[in-house]
Amino acid sequence: MSGLKVAGIVKAFSGTPVLRGAAMEVADGDLAAVLGPSGCGKTTLLRIVAGFERADAGSVLIGGAEVGHLPPEKRRVGVVPQDAALFPHLSVARNVGFGLPRGSRERIAECLELVGLDGYGRRMPYELSGGQQQRVALARALAPRPGVVLLDEPFNALDRSLRTSVRDDVRAALKAAGATAVMVTHDQEEALSMADTVAVMREGEIVQQGDPVRLYSAPADVGVAAFVGEAVVLDGVSADGTVTCALGTLPTSPTSPTSPTFGTAPATGSLPALDTLPALDTSPATGRRGAGRVVVRPEQLLLSAGGEATVERVEYYGHDAAVTVRLPCGTPVRARTRGDVPHRPGDKVTVRVDGSVLFYGEIVR
Numbered sequence: 001m002s003g004l005k006v007a008g009i010v011k012a013f014s015g016t017p018v019l020r021g022a023a024m025e026v027a028d029g030d031l032a033a034v035l036g037p038s039g040c041g042k043t044t045l046l047r048i049v050a051g052f053e054r055a056d057a058g059s060v061l062i063g064g065a066e067v068g069h070l071p072p073e074k075r076r077v078g079v080v081p082q083d084a085a086l087f088p089h090l091s092v093a094r095n096v097g098f099g100l101p102r103g104s105r106e107r108i109a110e111c112l113e114l115v116g117l118d119g120y121g122r123r124m125p126y127e128l129s130g131g132q133q134q135r136v137a138l139a140r141a142l143a144p145r146p147g148v149v150l151l152d153e154p155f156n157a158l159d160r161s162l163r164t165s166v167r168d169d170v171r172a173a174l175k176a177a178g179a180t181a182v183m184v185t186h187d188q189e190e191a192l193s194m195a196d197t198v199a200v201m202r203e204g205e206i207v208q209q210g211d212p213v214r215l216y217s218a219p220a221d222v223g224v225a226a227f228v229g230e231a232v233v234l235d236g237v238s239a240d241g242t243v244t245c246a247l248g249t250l251p252t253s254p255t256s257p258t259s260p261t262f263g264t265a266p267a268t269g270s271l272p273a274l275d276t277l278p279a280l281d282t283s284p285a286t287g288r289r290g291a292g293r294v295v296v297r298p299e300q301l302l303l304s305a306g307g308e309a310t311v312e313r314v315e316y317y318g319h320d321a322a323v324t325v326r327l328p329c330g331t332p333v334r335a336r337t338r339g340d341v342p343h344r345p346g347d348k349v350t351v352r353v354d355g356s357v358l359f360y361g362e363i364v365r
């Protein structure tokens with residue numbers, strides 16, 4: 001196998017477990033995002049892949065070969081740190097050529113071109129913007145043709161307006177180089193918009209890995225649903241392909257998981273990819289029944305004038321707005337609406353749900 005595979009990674013610091021059997025797989029040439037809240041172990045996993053840290057157990061395969069026993073310089077891994085960390089006293093070209101043999105001018109020029117900075121070789125790092133520095137750091141990581149490129153929250157130091165364009169440039173450069181890459185982030189928008197595959201990490205485990213669309217539409221559990229995008233979570237009672245909750249009786253999505261272990265990573269390290277999970281069983285006789293939790297996406301909530309629900313708060317963002325509405329039963333829900341549709345606090349509205357909803361409950365067979 002080429003690409004990257006990590007399986008069953010366990011790591012503790014001074015007896016405190018940080019990674020508990022983390023497993024993920026990245027196909028050759030794919031960009032993977034490891035997405036998780038602060039402190040869940042993302043950087044530690046990346047450092048173990050890079051060889052800066054040693055795992056207590058588990059395996060790291062790069063291009064099909066086990067590298068767990070190798071020092072960082074023997075792993076063919078390129079690293080892009082958070083803050084670019086260029087050598088301040090070296091020119092851009094010498095930064096990019098740092099890990100290359102002498103006389104690698106052509107390769108340096110090639111890599112600068114890959115990141116859209118051809119002609120910048122003679123500049124010094126202090127003459128570059130933050131985004132340009134980050135691109136030089138990527139060129140430096142790509143220069144020795146690594147088996148895997150690791151990016152640790154690479155856009156953190158950039159301001160918001162710059163991030164989108166630098167993200168595009170970085171993704172384009174990785175794709176042009178054909179690199180297999182893993183990017184750590186706690187920003188769901190960044191993960192969903194950039195990556196080919198997203199691995200969601202929680203408390204030292206990859207709880208689900210899948211492509212962005214499937215991850216958003218079929219999260220493994222309520223926690224993943226709420227972390228990957230916004231979620232309205234309500235209590236509900238399910239029967240016969242529908243669920244009854246504060247928003248009425250709604251059809252449940254065919255992507256609602258049917259197994260309590262849906263998407264969880266077994267300790268053996270095998271991959272919790274959605275594609276490999278058992279076929280979905282939505283037949284009324286054997287589906288999920290009883291009490292559980294309903295997940296609705298805010299953009300599924302449609303508001304119309306007049307009704308029993310009350311608008312409490314409107315956050316206007318231009319392209320859209322977030323409207324908090326109190327339902328007649330007293331439960332608040334947050335809807336995403338078009339920015340040009342006026343709602344004001346105190347307005348009476350009706351809330352309808354567009355499409356089907358996810359339901360997480362006990363399975364009755």
Ligand SMILES: Nc1ncnc2c1ncn2[C@@H]1O[C@H](COP(=O)(O)OP(=O)(O)OP(=O)(O)O)[C@@H](O)[C@H]1O
Pocket residue numbers: 013014018036037038039040041042043044045186
């Ligand atoms: N060298 C170390 N010694 C002791 N504890 C450590 C060490 N490195 C990391 N930790 C602890 O391991 C946990 C996970 O840290 P890690 O940096 O991997 O998380 P993270 O998900 O990358 O967080 P963030 O998004 O905030 O960077 C934290 O509780 C951290 O304090």
